Amino acid sequence: MNFNRRQTLGMIGAGSLVAAAPARLAFAQGGGNTDNRLVVVFLRGAMDGLAAVPALGDPNFETAREGIALAPVGQENGALPLDGFFGLHHWLPEFHAAWGRKEMAVVHAVASSYRERSHFDAQNLIENGSTEPYGLASGWLNRAIVDLPIAGDKGVAITPSVPVIMQGPTRVSSWSPSSLPPPSDDLVARAGFLYRDNEQLHEYFESAKAANTGMGNGSDASGFAALMAGAARFLREPEGPRIAFTESGGWDTHAGQSAFNGPLWQAMTALNEGLATFRAEIGDEVWSKTAIVFVTEFGRTVAMNGSNGTDHGTAGAAFVLGGAVDGGKMHADWPGLRSADLYEGRDLRPTLDMRAIFKGVLRDHLGIPTSHIESQVFTDSSSVRPLEGLIRS
Amino acid sequence: MSMMTAAIAANRFGLGAKPGDLASIKSDPQGWLLAQLDGAQADPAPIAALPSTADDFQAFGRWAIQYAAQSADRNVPPFVLNRLRRQVPAVLKDKNGAQLGAEESVYATFKDRYRTAVRARFDAAVQSETPFRERLVHFWSNHFVVSSKKISAFPMPPSYERDVARSHVTGRFLDMLMASSKHPAMLHYLDNSYSVGPNSRWGKNPSEAPTLPVIGRMEGLNENLAREILELHTVGVNGGYSQTDVRNFAKVITGWMVKRGRSVFANRGLRGQSAAELFEFNPNAHEPGPQTVMGKVYAQDGVEQGEAVLLDLSRHPKTAEFIATKLVRYFIGDDPPPAAVKRVADAFLASDGDLKATATALVRSPEAWEEPLAKVKQPEEYLISGVRALGGPDISGEELEQVLSQMGQPTYMQPGPDGWHDVAAEWIGPDPIWKRLEWANDASIETAQTELAPTRLGELVLGPVLSEPTKRVLEGSASPAQGFALLLVSPEFLRR
Numbered sequence: 001m002n003f004n005r006r007q008t009l010g011m012i013g014a015g016s017l018v019a020a021a022p023a024r025l026a027f028a029q030g031g032g033n034t035d036n037r038l039v040v041v042f043l044r045g046a047m048d049g050l051a052a053v054p055a056l057g058d059p060n061f062e063t064a065r066e067g068i069a070l071a072p073v074g075q076e077n078g079a080l081p082l083d084g085f086f087g088l089h090h091w092l093p094e095f096h097a098a099w100g101r102k103e104m105a106v107v108h109a110v111a112s113s114y115r116e117r118s119h120f121d122a123q124n125l126i127e128n129g130s131t132e133p134y135g136l137a138s139g140w141l142n143r144a145i146v147d148l149p150i151a152g153d154k155g156v157a158i159t160p161s162v163p164v165i166m167q168g169p170t171r172v173s174s175w176s177p178s179s180l181p182p183p184s185d186d187l188v189a190r191a192g193f194l195y196r197d198n199e200q201l202h203e204y205f206e207s208a209k210a211a212n213t214g215m216g217n218g219s220d221a222s223g224f225a226a227l228m229a230g231a232a233r234f235l236r237e238p239e240g241p242r243i244a245f246t247e248s249g250g251w252d253t254h255a256g257q258s259a260f261n262g263p264l265w266q267a268m269t270a271l272n273e274g275l276a277t278f279r280a281e282i283g284d285e286v287w288s289k290t291a292i293v294f295v296t297e298f299g300r301t302v303a304m305n306g307s308n309g310t311d312h313g314t315a316g317a318a319f320v321l322g323g324a325v326d327g328g329k330m331h332a333d334w335p336g337l338r339s340a341d342l343y344e345g346r347d348l349r350p351t352l353d354m355r356a357i358f359k360g361v362l363r364d365h366l367g368i369p370t371s372h373i374e375s376q377v378f379t380d381s382s383s384v385r386p387l388e389g390l391i392r393s
Numbered sequence: 394m395s396m397m398t399a400a401i402a403a404n405r406f407g408l409g410a411k412p413g414d415l416a417s418i419k420s421d422p423q424g425w426l427l428a429q430l431d432g433a434q435a436d437p438a439p440i441a442a443l444p445s446t447a448d449d450f451q452a453f454g455r456w457a458i459q460y461a462a463q464s465a466d467r468n469v470p471p472f473v474l475n476r477l478r479r480q481v482p483a484v485l486k487d488k489n490g491a492q493l494g495a496e497e498s499v500y501a502t503f504k505d506r507y508r509t510a511v512r513a514r515f516d517a518a519v520q521s522e523t524p525f526r527e528r529l530v531h532f533w534s535n536h537f538v539v540s541s542k543k544i545s546a547f548p549m550p551p552s553y554e555r556d557v558a559r560s561h562v563t564g565r566f567l568d569m570l571m572a573s574s575k576h577p578a579m580l581h582y583l584d585n586s587y588s589v590g591p592n593s594r595w596g597k598n599p600s601e602a603p604t605l606p607v608i609g610r611m612e613g614l615n616e617n618l619a620r621e622i623l624e625l626h627t628v629g630v631n632g633g634y635s636q637t638d639v640r641n642f643a644k645v646i647t648g649w650m651v652k653r654g655r656s657v658f659a660n661r662g663l664r665g666q667s668a669a670e671l672f673e674f675n676p677n678a679h680e681p682g683p684q685t686v687m688g689k690v691y692a693q694d695g696v697e698q699g700e701a702v703l704l705d706l707s708r709h710p711k712t713a714e715f716i717a718t719k720l721v722r723y724f725i726g727d728d729p730p731p732a733a734v735k736r737v738a739d740a741f742l743a744s745d746g747d748l749k750a751t752a753t754a755l756v757r758s759p760e761a762w763e764e765p766l767a768k769v770k771q772p773e774e775y776l777i778s779g780v781r782a783l784g785g786p787d788i789s790g791e792e793l794e795q796v797l798s799q800m801g802q803p804t805y806m807q808p809g810p811d812g813w814h815d816v817a818a819e820w821i822g823p824d825p826i827w828k829r830l831e832w833a834n835d836a837s838i839e840t841a842q843t844e845l846a847p848t849r850l851g852e853l854v855l856g857p858v859l860s861e862p863t864k865r866v867l868e869g870s871a872s873p874a875q876g877f878a879l880l881l882v883s884p885e886f887l888r889r
Contacts, residue, residue: 120809134630161801162822174824178799180831187875191830191882193866198884201826208823208830254495255464261491308464309494 033367034150036289036324037235039244039278040141040165041228042127043271043296045251046119049316050302050348051264052092053106057085060337067304068258082106083330091268094275095319099328104321105390107357108332111298111350117312119252122297126354127165129378136379138168144362144377145243146170153207155243156234158227166245171203173241175211175234177226182212224248228274232281235290242366248274251296255309263309275321288323291365291391295354301346302337314347318357324365326392353384360387398422400856401765404889406724406756407524409778410854412845426756429523430563430749436555437521439513444506446552446668450577450651452481453548456502457605459483460495499544507541508790510551511804515793518777526562529752531774532723533558535812536716537573537626539582541805549578550805556668566716566746567707574622574703575672577651583810588615590647590680601677603653611678619643621810627706629715634687641684645691646699648679707746713738719815720751725760726767727816733758765858766888769817772800775829778889779881782854785840800828821887833881837874847876851883858885 054070055061056079062069070089071078079087080096086108088096098104113131114122121133129140145154146169155172157163162174183191188209195201211234224246231244250267257264271294279287299316315335321327335341335349343349355378362368362377363386374382396415402422403410418425435441444452455477462469463485469477477483484501487493493501500507521527534554541547553576561569573579580586589595589611595602602611619642624630652666652673674696683692689705691698706712717738721729733755740754741747755761770778776796780788788796797803801820807813847867851859863883870876880886 157824159801160799160824160828161819162824167818174822175827176799176824178828178831179795180799180828180835183830183834183878186871187834187878188830190866190870190875190879194863194879194883197862200821201884201887204821204823204826208827211823212827252496256492256494259491261487261489263494263497265491306464 033365034148034242036291036365036367037242037244037282037286037322038361038365039231039235039246039290039292039322041274041292041294042123042163042165042245042247043251043267043294044119044123044247044249045253045267045296046122046298046300046312047251047267047296047316048253048257048264048300048310049108049296050299051253051257051310052089052268053082053108053317054079054087054089055085055108055334055337056087058334058337064302064337065304067308068310085334086330086332089268091265092272094272094279095321098275098321102328103323103325104319104327105325105329105331107318107320107352107387108330109315109335109348109351110318110354110357111315111352112354114298115314117298119297119312124164126295126297127163129355131380137164139163139165140358140377141165141243141245142168142170142172144368144373145366146376147372148242148366148368150242152239153241155245156211156231156241158230158234158244158246163245163247172243173207173211173234175208175230177222177230224270224274225277228278229281232278236282236286253300253309254305254311257309259308284323290322291324291361292319292321293357293361294319294321295357299348302342302348303346314343315350316348318354320357320361320390324391326389329389331387331390352387353381355381355384356387357390359384360390362386364391364393395419396856397765397858398762400858401762402426403524404778404855404858405761405765405768406528408518408521408528408774409524409781409889410856411781411784412850412853415853415856423756426525427753429526430752432563434523434526436559437517437527439516439520440551440555440559443510443513443551443555446549446556446577447666447671449506449548449552450671452503452506453499453545453581455481456483456499460485460498463492496544499547503548506548507805508794510790511793511797512788512790514551514554514804515773515777515780515788519780525752528774529562529748530554530558532720533562533569533748535807536719537569537579538807538810538812539576539578540807540810542808543582546578546582549581552668553578554805561748563749563752564747565707566712566741566748566751567704569748570622570626570703570707571700572668573626574618574646574699575649576668577671578668579618580649580651580672583618583621584615585618585646586650587611588618588643588647588650589613589678590644592681593647593679594677596678596680614640614643614647614680616640616643618649619646622703622706625811627715628709628711629718632709632711632715638686642686642702644680645684645686645702648675648677649696649699650675650678708742710738710742713741713746716751717741720755721758721760723768723815724755725758726764730760733760766885768889769821770887770889771813771815771820772797772802772825772828773804774889775800775887776832778886779833779836782850782881782886783836783840783877786836796828796832800825800832826882826887829887830878830882833878837877837881840874840877843873847873847880850877851880851885855885859883860885 056072073079073081080090082088112126114125124133127139128136130136148154153173154170157166157174160176166172195205227246231246234240253264256262295318299313300310301313305311333351335351359373362373396419399415399419399422403414406426458469459477485498518527537557539546539550539553541550557573599612616639620639623634652671683690686702691701693701717734718729721733725733737754741751744750848864867876
């Protein structure tokens with residue numbers, strides 16, 4: 001890939017969207033760390049945090065999770081060990097290997113400020129970075145990186161349309177796998193002439209051309225792995241974007257979630273394969289500068305429902321993973337699993353605001369000043385302290 | 394009238410010019426648009442061939458019973474299951490024999506039905522001789538969204554679209570609102586069919602309430618439909634209602650549900666019934682007593698209470714403003730000019746929500762004719778206009794599903810009840826441009842269009858909107874197919 005350095009800061013959004021974002025204020029920025037890489041992966045559909053990261057040491061775990069509790073470490077199909085109290089689902093061996101290399105931190109009992117049960121509203125709230133669904137029309141990740149001194153596209157959305165989290169004032173690229181045959185080089189060159197007089201289309205097209213040069217149609221990987229492979233190929237370029245966003249689906253496990261080949265197996269297997277693909281594609285050097293944040297819109301009910309699945313809940317788990325991560329650590333103020341401990345008698349009670357993870361990573365990994373984070377990125381978050389110790393110092 | 398006006402009429406208001414269209418409409422482009430609003434129109438052939446509303450609904454019920462029986466959620470006698478399997482063979486397991494989740498099972502069971510409907514909607518648009526009317530159907534379908542993203546509504550959006558948007562596209566807004574709010578697809582999509590008034594008979598005696606396969610026992614008030622009628626269908630999020638209004642309105646429409654057969658989901662005896670006949674007001678779930686919604690007390694009994702609220706909402710000035718703003722954004726520009734919004738809203742109010750009069754005001758708005766390329770085409774309309782221009786290719790439902798998914802707009806799969814968003818930021822960017830180039834390339838190669846030179850085709854479908862620089866690029870193309878691909882990705886063709 002050959003990314004052209006373009007000094008102009010284009011605006012990706014339509015006027016209406018950009019105007020709805022908070023006015024961009026001047027702030028003292030030290031440039032941030034422009035060599036580090038950040039990937040945000042949204043697990044859409046609500047990952048069951050107690051399935052992914054079971055609290056095996058909680059005396060009430062087995063009864064509260066009757067029917068779907070993962071077996072203890074050491075038993076057949078049992079959990080993989082983390083810190084003695086928590087385990088990891090055995091369908092996530094790549095994540096476990098990262099834990100072993102001290103490259104994965106696990107955050108538990110975490111939730112956004114959303115307390116209803118709509119996937120769509122919850123995702124929108126997390127993406128826009130306010131405390132309301134549709135509270136802002138642009139995304140926190142886009143606003144966070146607006147002043148990173150990177151020429152060209154600062155970020156890339158590995159999605160067919162730019163999701164809310166990546167919309168806003170910062171110029172970002174987008175790419176997603178395609179099943180259509182690639183256009184010939186000659187057609188691409190001629191299409192470029194069509195956009196010469198149109199600044200916006202020219203920028204988009206040059207960005208797409210760079211993104212697709214040498215990409216073929218991604219790789220042999222399919223599904224989520226193809227997305228992660230795409231993210232890696234962008235981020236490993238010395239002059240490419242530094243921030244990538246992508247997403248994985250299939251986490252809404254209302255039925256049959258423990259079954260081998262069932263929905264959770266499919267989602268976790270894809271996630272695991274995606275991580276392995278990313279790690280292989282990005283190479284050792286850039287991996288050492290990378291942090292990947294895996295988040296989901298909310299957790300799921302503690303107890304099994306009538307169809308061997310779980311329903312929409314509240315708190316859940318998140319992963320922060322990569323060569324730059326200060327890993328092998330759990331971050332959890334565990335609320336317990338007795339009925340009285342549960343939120344509304346059914347869900348894991350949140351003890352940490354998800355924005356604490358994002359704020360910690362933005363500050364410690366990308367060097368973005370807290371003043372910018374609290375005035376532009378997460379505007380109502382001064383009471384949410386950045387989570388300490390996620391990134392290697 | 395100028396060719397520029399004809400080009401705007403065919404591409405902005407219509408679904409894209411076919412070769413010859415501009416010449417035939419140029420004497421009176423506005424008249425050509427307005428004539429399309431006259432009278433009732435038979436359903437386009439591909440739409441008429443789709444399953445009935447009752448069939449879509451029953452099919453889902455037959456799947457639900459088979460699925461529930463498998464998950465041991467419900468005991469169903471084997472002879473009933475066998476009959477259901479003959480009618481709708483539910484796909485319950487994957488190729489490895491593992492039980493599928495509900496979403497995967499619904500998708501696997503109904504994907505052929507889905508693809509047929511996606512193809513029908515596309516073909517109707519490509520073939521339409523009244524493309525302004527057809528575009529309005531798409532607009533209203535996306536306003537009163539029912540999306541296949543919700544499994545309990547999966548097979549229903551196509552017949553719902555026909556019953557609600559298509560049937561009332563030039564009728565009264567109130568009738569469309571009423572048809573939507575009582576439609577089995579909407580009652581499932583926004584959960585009203587499972588909503589129970591706290592002081593209703595079933596609210597007080599929960600054990601009497603039916604238990605539904607997959608969904609479970611009906612209990613409690615569900616605010617979903619009431620909220621979305623206010624927020625998304627009528628007065629809009631700034632319409633001046635409170636959470637209490639939402640709750641009270643939800644109570645008003647408790648008991649609005651889908652008619653049940655003797656066996657809850659088998660729906661025996663529903664065959665051939667229209668959407669209106671599938672609606673049932675069930676007093677057992679209805680919250681008794683008067684309710685106050687947006688400052689007015691509604692003391693009516695039964696279904697009339699909700700109908701009275703819908704009538705008032707349909708006449709509310711905020712509704713006129715909300716609808717007008719959306720229409721103007723869709724037809725004139727991402728930042729709706731206030732004068733045009735006011736003109737359209739006034740027409741809506743003055744005509745008591747006559748959608749023909751409202752659409753006429755839109756066509757008569759001078760702002761609509763000023764800037765020929767104000768709107769970025771969304772993926773589906775981009776493909777429709779491309780096939781109309783090229784005269785091909787023939788795209789299967791499966792290919793449409795794949796291409797539109799990869800472009801981020803799978804038909805009938807809006808992510809949420811707010812529908813596809815209608816601003817450029819959603820639809821233009823590096824990946825969208827690239828995907829359009831890939832598709833244009835593929836479509837041009839498949840469509841052996843050799844009678845016209847690319848520049849000539851460009852002039853025929855874009856008229857004077859086709860720029861000189863684009864013409865020069867087309868003239869220099871290496872082959873006709875390449876030229877057609879370049880036409881389809883030209884800045885003038887990406888917009889309308």
